[in-house]
Amino acid sequence: MLRFAKGGAAAAMTVNLEGLAPRSVREVLQWIEDGRVSSAQAFPLMRSADLPGAAGGAGRLAAGDDADVRAILGELDELVGLGRVKEVVRELHAFAEIQRRRGDLGLHTEPLALHMVFRGNPGTGKTTVARILGRMFKAIGILSKGHMLEVARADLVGEYIGHTAQKTREHVHRALGGVLFIDEAYALARGGEKDFGKEAIDTLVKEMEDHRDSLLLVLAGYRTEMDWFLRSNPGLRSRFPIHIDFPDYGVDELLRIADRMALGRQYQLGEEARARMRELLSAAGLQGRLGGGNARLVRNVVERAIRRQAVRLVRQGATRREDLMLLTGEDLGRELGA
Secondary structure, eight states, X not given: OOOOOOXXXXXXXXXXXXXXXXXXXXXXXXHHHHTSSOHHHHHHHHHHTTSSSSOSSOOOOOOOOHHHHHHHHHHHHHSSSOHHHHHHHHHHHHHHHHHHHHHHTTOOOOOOOOOEEEEEOTTSSHHHHHHHHHHHHHHTTSSSSOOEEEEOHHHHOOSSTTHHHHHHHHHHHHHTTSEEEEETGGGGGTTOXXXXXXXXXXXXXXXXXXXXXXXXXXXXXXXXXXXXXHHHOHHHHHHOOEEEEEOOOOHHHHHHHHHHHHHHXXXXXXXXXXXXXXXXXXXXXXXXXXXXXXXXXXXXXXXXXXXXXXXXXXXXXXXXXXXXXXXXHHHHOSSTTO
């Protein structure tokens, strides 16, 4: 029960805090603004809200499972290249962990800005890293599910007025507790003011505000197009404070990726095949073709080599284990697309 006593020019307020059970730090802040409690009385209420520290919309940070976190970060480290990307992910993990520790001690915590922009060419690991982030944030108690839902313009934009908002909200709600990954997000703005894509953007902005503590929204696409997209809608840029650039892989990195892809399928590149792969990738790099595919390009080459190997082995009647596993230079061919 609240009791107020006012007197003099400076109003004095006494409040019986018994029975007050705020649902969030944000609610306590609103009580201060409304004059229901004083700043001094607000602090224990913030503590009782079962949220860390003194405001910021960060949501509840749980201690998480250290073993899960170590395994997820180990998986991140196993990715080829992406040195700066890995640094940013580890910064996010460290920041979240320190905010949790500060909250446990009743210290002020900074808000966790989850929404991000991934800029880079296809096949540079954007989708893979988004999945890792979802699982990591679940392991440290920020997201409740950690799953990832990948969508594009066609999934969000409807065919008539009101349809787009409905479709967009449905996908957002399916992604709650996890990651909503929008590939080639700039396609939403290409139709201009009268296009339904603008309705999708407006709906996303509202939904990400309404669910700021339970959703990681990732906008992904080519670097130049993403920069144009954010310039075309200044309100979006301010809501996505974390921008991560995914560089193209070099030839040596792509060769390591090819080895891993083959091994993951219980094949291996022979010496001649590795030399042929390096030759093909170097030629593609000189022609400026690597940026159009990166790891996807390598995957296509490996999968095509496996098919060509099958034809060769059937013709030869080979059945030995080592023959069934070995990919040769002949299997790779002499052109990336042949």
